[in-house]
Amino acid sequence: xxxxxxxxxxxxxxxxxxxxxxxxxxxxxxxxxxxxxxxxxxxxxxxxxxxxxxxxxxxxxxxxxxxxxxxxxxxxxxxxxxxxxxxxxxxxxxxxxxxxxxxxxxxxxxxxxxxxxxxxxxxxxxxxxxxxxxxxxxxxxxxxxxxxxxxxxxxxxxxxxxxxxxxxxxxxxxxxxxxxxxxxxxxxxxxxxxxxxxxxxxxxxxxxxxxxxxxxxxxxxxxxxxxxxxxxxxxxxxxxxxxxxxxxxxxxxxxxxxxxxxxxxxxxxxxxxxxxxxxxxxxxxxxxxxxxxxxxxxxxxxxxxxxxxxxxxxxxxxxxxxxxxxxxxx
Amino acid sequence: xxxxxxxxxxxxxxxxxxxxxxxxxxxxxxxxxxxxxxxxxxxxxxxxxxxxxxxxxxxxxxxxxxxxxxxxxxxxxxxxxxxxxxxxxxxxxxxxxxxxxxxxxxxxxxxxxxxxxxxxxxxxxxxxxxxxxxxxxxxxxxxxxxxxxxxxxxxxxxxxxxxxxxxxxxxxxxxxxxxxxxxxxxxxxxxxxxxxxxxxxxxxxxxxxxxxxxxxxxxxxxxxxxxxxxxxxxxxxxxxxxxxxxxxxxxxxxxxxxxxxxxxxxxxxxxxxxxxxxxxxxxxxxxxxxxxxxxxxxxxxxxxxxxxxxxxxxxxxxxxxxxxxxxxxx
Numbered sequence: 001x002x003x004x005x006x007x008x009x010x011x012x013x014x015x016x017x018x019x020x021x022x023x024x025x026x027x028x029x030x031x032x033x034x035x036x037x038x039x040x041x042x043x044x045x046x047x048x049x050x051x052x053x054x055x056x057x058x059x060x061x062x063x064x065x066x067x068x069x070x071x072x073x074x075x076x077x078x079x080x081x082x083x084x085x086x087x088x089x090x091x092x093x094x095x096x097x098x099x100x101x102x103x104x105x106x107x108x109x110x111x112x113x114x115x116x117x118x119x120x121x122x123x124x125x126x127x128x129x130x131x132x133x134x135x136x137x138x139x140x141x142x143x144x145x146x147x148x149x150x151x152x153x154x155x156x157x158x159x160x161x162x163x164x165x166x167x168x169x170x171x172x173x174x175x176x177x178x179x180x181x182x183x184x185x186x187x188x189x190x191x192x193x194x195x196x197x198x199x200x201x202x203x204x205x206x207x208x209x210x211x212x213x214x215x216x217x218x219x220x221x222x223x224x225x226x227x228x229x230x231x232x233x234x235x236x237x238x239x240x241x242x243x244x245x246x247x248x249x250x251x252x253x254x255x256x257x258x259x260x261x262x263x264x265x266x267x268x269x270x271x272x273x274x275x276x277x278x279x280x281x282x283x284x285x286x287x288x289x290x291x292x293x294x295x296x297x298x299x300x301x302x303x304x305x306x307x308x309x310x311x312x313x314x315x316x317x318x319x320x321x322x323x324x325x326x327x328x329x330x
Numbered sequence: 331x332x333x334x335x336x337x338x339x340x341x342x343x344x345x346x347x348x349x350x351x352x353x354x355x356x357x358x359x360x361x362x363x364x365x366x367x368x369x370x371x372x373x374x375x376x377x378x379x380x381x382x383x384x385x386x387x388x389x390x391x392x393x394x395x396x397x398x399x400x401x402x403x404x405x406x407x408x409x410x411x412x413x414x415x416x417x418x419x420x421x422x423x424x425x426x427x428x429x430x431x432x433x434x435x436x437x438x439x440x441x442x443x444x445x446x447x448x449x450x451x452x453x454x455x456x457x458x459x460x461x462x463x464x465x466x467x468x469x470x471x472x473x474x475x476x477x478x479x480x481x482x483x484x485x486x487x488x489x490x491x492x493x494x495x496x497x498x499x500x501x502x503x504x505x506x507x508x509x510x511x512x513x514x515x516x517x518x519x520x521x522x523x524x525x526x527x528x529x530x531x532x533x534x535x536x537x538x539x540x541x542x543x544x545x546x547x548x549x550x551x552x553x554x555x556x557x558x559x560x561x562x563x564x565x566x567x568x569x570x571x572x573x574x575x576x577x578x579x580x581x582x583x584x585x586x587x588x589x590x591x592x593x594x595x596x597x598x599x600x601x602x603x604x605x606x607x608x609x610x611x612x613x614x615x616x617x618x619x620x621x622x623x624x625x626x627x628x629x630x631x632x633x634x635x636x637x638x639x640x641x642x643x644x645x646x647x648x649x650x651x652x653x654x655x656x657x658x659x660x
Contacts, residue, residue, distance in 0.1 A: 030376055043373020044381050046360055046471050051374050052445075053513035054384035085514065086521055115382075120517070131521045141376050169503040172496060172536065173515040182512050183383035184415065185503040187450070191416055191461045206502065 001300040004307045006277070007151040010111045015065050019321040021108030028143035029106040031099050031116075036106060036327040039141045048137060050119025054181040057081035058117035060274045061100065061237075062145060066110040067316035069274075071097060073237050077179065082118055084178035088136050089118045096138075097317075102325045103142040113275060116140030117181075148200075148215060148276040154303065157282025157295050158199040158271070160213070162260045163189035168203040168211035168232055176212065177235050186214035200271065202284070205232050208260050216273035217242075220266035221298050225252040227262065238272040238306075245305050251298065268296025270303070278303040331630040333610070334637050337481040340441045345395050349651040351438030358473035359436040361429050361446075366436060366657040369471045378467060380449025384511040387411035388447035390604045391430065391567075392475060396440040397646035401427060403567050407509065412448055414508035418466050419448045426468075432655045433472040443605060446470030447511075478530075478545060478606040484633065487612025487625045488529040488601070490543070492590045493519035498533040498541035498562055506542065507565050516544035530601070532614070535562050538590050546603035547572075550596035551628050555582040557592065568602040568636075575635050581628065598626025600633070608633040 010016045030042030050056035059078040062069055075093050082089055089096065096116070104112050121137040123130065149158060166189045174182050189201035202213045210218050212233035219228045219242060226246045228239060246253045263269060268289050269281040280295030280303060282288060290296055295303065310316070340346045360372030380386035389408040392399055405423050412419055419426060426446070434442050451467040453460065479488060496519045504512050519531035532543045540548050542563035549558045549572060556576050558569060576583045593599060598619050599611040610625030610633060612618060620626055625633065640646070 042376040046372040054511045173499040181384045
């Protein structure tokens, strides 16, 4: 089964055509604490602890064909992330949804990558240890939709490595279920993958249990059953979506401790992310799944079903591009 | 022995009086990629990976009585941090020193907290995995000197806890010898300390070996000998300084694996940081060192020697406040 060329469709299909927008938002829009601006102008104050200490929670939701996907789920997860890090979103859930929607409208894109966060902010009394003394701040931006894996890469499948140099930051250090800015382990494992001429990496914990890939959850399929780690990873919305799609297809799923060895012994594998959906893996540590190149058949089915259902309006929230945004108000 | 009231001296002694400065730099100065500005105006572009992924190396050096302390050591460590994270400082070491010096001159303070970093930056080709495709960026700021522990706190000694909830991010995830923005484990352990009405926290690795405190190295003294962890922590410049002061005082030092149990059984303890120097600990997990409150005698000696030698010009680089900075050039 061939992979839906989602990126090509987004670039060419009339339903994805960009709505009229102010040229200042050509590259994207942003919301900085209390006002909208272009992404090019958007700055984080250099003394905000969100920058100095990666002291923040964030989330990313996508828009395709002018509809958010699972917007409520993303906002719900974001609020839980904030709670785990003792952060308070200065905006209500409804206000957050409004800000995200307005940012999309300003850019006019029908396919959008929507990023937002709440940071610790700055502390007027200068006492770093007094977390309650900080005024938490909201920042966000919207840019045209971004792919971890492009059409060509999804069609042939990623070649990945299990990182030998790095383990994922453990939950007892930084809770991975609270979406956070602590990425250095993942970034450097990407460098390790590139050095061996591979596309992406997967990290384990120190005992070799699979954790997650940079910005993505890891899945594999063995004898028609689907496996993904139960811990040490973000509880991805695309991961949750994939488990639901598996149920719809009658594929048994196992959310449990799984090892890198099990991944290497699998029949198929893929990663999932808001930035790219379901992305097939071709090989891991030079072991080509199924012995032949390309996405496995169940992976391809899941991949295509994901885009078909999304474009069919599943769990979608429409963006009304016709009503103008008042950038003077919040 | 009483603790030198360094903060009080800095606020009142004529050698610490602030030099003339443009009022726009009242709160501090900054350098953003290629230009100087006030710290209030300084912003990090929201899509810079230094913010989005804590993908950066940084360092902090201090100025007291108009002199940098160990400036070359800090710049040397910073360059090593960059190397470990595959980052390239766009400025040479001499240019870096010049930028740091100019930022101090703009603020006019004789006692300064000097922060700078190099981030991954943004990638024009949009490929996140291609680390070499990013243009690394330099950012810095200078504010009046900042204390982790004020005079009163240093005089009575910090009450600290060994965190039960959090372990320090392990070196196999993010190398702590490369000074980095990954602080959430440390920040939340401070919250844990505050909940038990303590001043500061210390983190261990998962086996109970001491790692470091938020922004500081941990030391303890047992039977006149000084101990500090050999791994799992930043190789602090104040830590290095303290080891040298111990040698000067004839105190044997042990840089080795040490446990939280050894700390609890110690005679004295302290933390060290550029932001505050040598800071005495009064108690750990409610165990008061030496059975009586206040800094231990060797700790007090080290504390005072640190400030005496600094103000005597030890390893100092003077700042020439009289020559104006050309803020139009780099």
